[in-house]
Amino acid sequence: MAQQIRxxxxxxxxxxxxxxxxxxxxxxxxxxxxxxxxxxSVYGVFPTALWNGGRFLQGTCDxxxxxxxxxxxxxxxxxxxxxFTNPLIDERHLQNRFCNxxxxxxxxxxxxxxxxxxxxxxxxxxxxxxxPIISSTCKELTDPQALAEELxxxxxxxxxxxxxxxxxxxxxxITHPEKCELLINACCDPNCKRRGAHYRTIGKSQLQxxxxxxxxxxxxxxxxxxVEKFQCPYMTLSLYDTVDFPxxxxxxxxxxxxxxxxxxxxxxxGRSLPDINVLETYIYYxxxxxxxxxxxxELLLRLTKKYKYF
Numbered sequence: 001m002a003q004q005i006r007x008x009x010x011x012x013x014x015x016x017x018x019x020x021x022x023x024x025x026x027x028x029x030x031x032x033x034x035x036x037x038x039x040x041s042v043y044g045v046f047p048t049a050l051w052n053g054g055r056f057l058q059g060t061c062d063x064x065x066x067x068x069x070x071x072x073x074x075x076x077x078x079x080x081x082x083x084f085t086n087p088l089i090d091e092r093h094l095q096n097r098f099c100n101x102x103x104x105x106x107x108x109x110x111x112x113x114x115x116x117x118x119x120x121x122x123x124x125x126x127x128x129x130x131x132p133i134i135s136s137t138c139k140e141l142t143d144p145q146a147l148a149e150e151l152x153x154x155x156x157x158x159x160x161x162x163x164x165x166x167x168x169x170x171x172x173x174i175t176h177p178e179k180c181e182l183l184i185n186a187c188c189d190p191n192c193k194r195r196g197a198h199y200r201t202i203g204k205s206q207l208q209x210x211x212x213x214x215x216x217x218x219x220x221x222x223x224x225x226x227v228e229k230f231q232c233p234y235m236t237l238s239l240y241d242t243v244d245f246p247x248x249x250x251x252x253x254x255x256x257x258x259x260x261x262x263x264x265x266x267x268x269x270g271r272s273l274p275d276i277n278v279l280e281t282y283i284y285y286x287x288x289x290x291x292x293x294x295x296x297x298e299l300l301l302r303l304t305k306k307y308k309y310f
Contacts, residue, residue, distance in 0.1 A: 006040025053085030177262035
């Protein structure tokens, strides 16, 4: 049996409708998609989760919505993967009621957690041992030896630093390619010197926002957060703005080089992007050339209808 090619996609709440339509389309028109393509997980968090990292998130979410979203994806065998990657989480934050409620609601052995903080990782391993743990790209494991050691640890997957993309002098030495997840459409500056600082700024702002939200009255505006002052022109780039980056992995390379070499887990970023941008990335990577226009149109038409899943 051929190895499944798993795409890990954004975001189970913001892109809920898009992702449900994608799953339905993959079931209805399997011939339109590359062979053995499947959705390995849908990642994100429910607002307002102070453990969240990678992208800043604000808003609120009640338990009913959380239950229905988890149920909708889980019924199709798709894990929801919590992005608990705030690098600033320490012992003070572990008892957060909302984040623990998220873990309780999703605690069925299917859903997953991606982590960056060692303290939070150990807490989840101790309190919620049925969750598969994924090591986050936010750790910035650029040293080959550090990456090799990470792949030997008890992680379901390790999301590689995007700067390793297309560096086959390193990739060809990896002994566990099946445990690697590659960020294939990274929008970051390939030579970014502020990536770690950006992750910490997002994490700090998430903590600030969650604290404010606990006592905020209806109609109140949140304070100005550090993340709003962190200027990064790369955050809003479209797919086709990034295809010439040396970190970009093309569909041809993905299917003709990475998959034969044993790399079968691929992450598509886009938690903070509009549905249409994310949709185009799905078409670019998953749909056969002769089907791209038709599948794109069908999914766009579905998105424009007021379809309620719950």
